Every structure is written in C-alpha cells, then in structure tokens.
Amino acid sequence: MVESLKNKFEDWDIYLSEKILNDNVYLKNEDLINWVKQNSEKKSDLHLSVSIRSFRSEKVAFLVQNILNNSDKTLEIYQSLKNNYPIYLTRDIKLAKKWLKEVSKGTERIGIIASSGAKRLRSEGISVKEKISAADWFLNDENDIRSSYYLEDVATEFDIQGLEIDYTCLAWDINMYYDNEWKFKHFIGSKWTEMNESRQNYLLNSYRVLLTRARQGMVIFIPEVDNSDWTRPKDLYDSTFEYFKSCGFDILQ
Numbered sequence: 001m002v003e004s005l006k007n008k009f010e011d012w013d014i015y016l017s018e019k020i021l022n023d024n025v026y027l028k029n030e031d032l033i034n035w036v037k038q039n040s041e042k043k044s045d046l047h048l049s050v051s052i053r054s055f056r057s058e059k060v061a062f063l064v065q066n067i068l069n070n071s072d073k074t075l076e077i078y079q080s081l082k083n084n085y086p087i088y089l090t091r092d093i094k095l096a097k098k099w100l101k102e103v104s105k106g107t108e109r110i111g112i113i114a115s116s117g118a119k120r121l122r123s124e125g126i127s128v129k130e131k132i133s134a135a136d137w138f139l140n141d142e143n144d145i146r147s148s149y150y151l152e153d154v155a156t157e158f159d160i161q162g163l164e165i166d167y168t169c170l171a172w173d174i175n176m177y178y179d180n181e182w183k184f185k186h187f188i189g190s191k192w193t194e195m196n197e198s199r200q201n202y203l204l205n206s207y208r209v210l211l212t213r214a215r216q217g218m219v220i221f222i223p224e225v226d227n228s229d230w231t232r233p234k235d236l237y238d239s240t241f242e243y244f245k246s247c248g249f250d251i252l253q
Contacts, residue, residue: 002032014040064211078248086217090252091224096169108166111148116156118173119187157206168214172222177236178243
C-alpha cells in the first residue's frame with residue numbers, strides 16, 4: 001500500500017497514526033518508513049488504541065501478536081485467556097466441524113476460514129479459489145448451503161477482514177509454516193516458490209487477520225499428511241502443528 005502511494009500517488013495527502021511508524025508490525029522497510037515520515041501528517045486519533053470489535057478482541061490480538069512474533073510469553077498469555085477464549089488444534093477436519101456445531105448455541109455463527117494462498121488444502125476438500133457470496137455466508141441461516149453454518153464454503157482474509165463470527169475453524173496450509181521461525185511460500189502452477197520480503201509481510205498480516213476473526217473461540221485445523229504428495233511435505237505441517245501445541249492449545253479429542 002505505502003509503496004503504491006510513493007510510486008503512483010505522490011500528489012495525495014496522507015494522514016496516519018504515528019503508531020504505524022513506531023511499531024514494526026505495520027512497516028519494516030526503512031526507505032518506506034522514511035518516505036512516510038516526510039510525506040504524511042500524523043494524527044493520533046486515527047489509531048484505535050482500544051478495540052471496538054468485541055470485549056475479548058484486545059487480549060486475543062495481543063496473543064496473536066506474540067504467536068506471530070514467536071514469543072516465549074505466548075503460553076503464559078494463552079493460559080490467562082483460555083477459560084474465556086478456547087483455542088483447539090486438530091488434524092481431522094471432521095472433528096473441527098463437530099466441535100463448531102457442538103460449541104455454538106442459538107444464533108451464534110460458525111464457519112471455516114483459510115488463507116487465500118492455502119491452495120493445497122484442496123486435498124482436504126477446502127477450496128479457497130471458489131469465490132463466496134459474502135452476504136449469503138455471513139447472513140443466511142443453517143438451512144442455506146451458501147451460509148457459513150453449512151461448513152462448506154470457505155471465507156478468506158479478503159472476505160472476512162473487518163468482520164467477525166462467533167467460532168471459526170482456521171484451516172492452515174504451509175504457505176506460512178513454522179520451522180524455528182515463521183517461513184513463507186506461495187503455490188504457483190504446480191509447485192511452492194519462495195516469496196520476497198514485502199509479500200512475506202503481507203502474508204503474515206493476512207494470517208493475523210484470520211487468527212482474530214472469532215469472537216469466542218476457534219479450532220486450528222492442520223492436515224495430517226504423509227509424503228506421498230510432494231506438494232504437501234509432512235515435516236512442514238508437523239512442525240507447524242507442534243509449534244501451536246507449544247503455545248498451550250489443547251488437541252480436540
């Protein structure tokens with residue numbers, strides 16, 4: 001976004017919170033940071049210091065930031081939150097769907113979400129390439145196959161950014177995987193390829209969006225694979241699963 005402003009829209013007036021310049025979550029490129037400093041007006045009112053999305057969301061956002069930062073405080077933070085905001089792990093999508101149906105009450109909304117780059121989840125029956133109807137997914141009831149309740153159509157970060165539902169299943173692919181640190185790939189054609197730094201930051205923040213879309217709790221589904229499919233290397237799925245276990249998330253039984 002900032003790079004586009006610099007290269008294509010130099011005549012625009014830019015207003016931003018100084019938080020963007022002070023927190024490397026938002027900008028990491030020093031050249032862009034310096035350009036923004038020289039070509040923008042800072043307004044503290046533009047930063048929502050207290051989240052208005054839900055009563056738990058500020059703590060959840062703090063937890064997610066520590067998860068993505070590979071912080072050694074993540075386990076402690078989650079222990080203080082888990083009674084009010086459960087997070088589970090599973091390698092079985094059927095168990096994930098079962099939990100969603102059992103945990104939700106009344107009109108509480110459930111749904112499956114995934115990264116738009118999670119293209120090898122297709123083997124699990126999860127297709128991120130099929131465009132959903134957002135209105136149907138978010139608003140229709142459990143009798144409509146297009147609604148989130150039906151647990152068939154999958155919302156990506158583009159569909160759900162800025163919105164929440166009560167409980168989510170976040171289906172995780174190895175476009176972002178854990179191997180002593182977070183690493184990134186994108187699937188082009190028939191193979192995984194490396195990402196440049198700007199794309200990596202974008203993907204990291206896409207997963208930040210996905211990890212903060214549930215108001216009341218979530219289950220993270222990471223497929224159980226073998227090495228029969230070279231596009232789905234077992235070690236990368238397993239290492240990501242083990243990292244989330246180390247965060248204190250319980251395994252669905």
